[in-house]
Amino acid sequence: MSARDSDGEDPAKPAAKRIAYITPEGARKLRAELDELWLKERPRVTQQVADAAAMGDRSENAEYIYGKRRLREIDRRVRFLSKRLDVIRIVTEPPSDPKRVFFGAWCTVEDEDGTEKTYRIVGADESDLERGYISMDSPVARALLGKREGDSLTIKVPKGDVEYTILSVKYAA
Incomplete structure (x- = not known):
């Protein structure tokens, strides 16, 4: 059973002090x-x-x-x-639209310098930047959530605005 089925919440969008999702x-x-x-x-x-x-x-x-x-x-x-x-x-089931970035997605992005980075959107208990696991509540994850492969987006980070293009979205099999 997916998290959406069990509680009506959408794990793709962070909410104020709500259920903690985890892979x-x-x-x-x-x-x-x-x-x-x-x-x-x-x-x-x-x-x-x-x-x-x-x-x-x-x-x-x-x-x-x-x-x-x-x-x-x-x-x-x-x-x-x-x-x-x-x-x-x-969260055990993939989202209904696997081409969009939701909780659990592996998302490869490219910045304006052509540098590629791969992130996995996870819960706060699992975040580990060295492994590319980012909390769904982080600025980068919040900007990626709901986007599709090929979408461009600007993310506000402490160093300033960074422009990314989403190269791929995958979910664990």
Whole structure:
């Protein structure tokens, strides 16, 4: 079931404080991180804290103090991931018009200098500029959403206005 079918929202257009969309790949990564923290990292650190506590004076025990701090960090991240996984909507189906840029699209653009860049429009939890994954709420993604292959657009970025032409729009198979 697509996100549009389940809640009437259109994942192509960002809205004020609305549902957080995510790709299946992104959801798997969040779940894997939660499992790693809860099932492996936390038990390991808990054991280290117990071992350090058994050494005596806890007030000057750096291993104990660091371990307790690390447990708080793990617990904070586990709470965040658990809550996040409860509210995200996994977008599994391609849009009805695969020639347009919507959530999940791989979009190759060319700037006025002829430089090509490929971006994937993803949720905020998945953005990773090094991989070309940009949040659907970013200025570049907002300008691309709803456009078609061959369209030209101007994007306002901190460095100024940049002119792009969309070369291709693809969705994961």
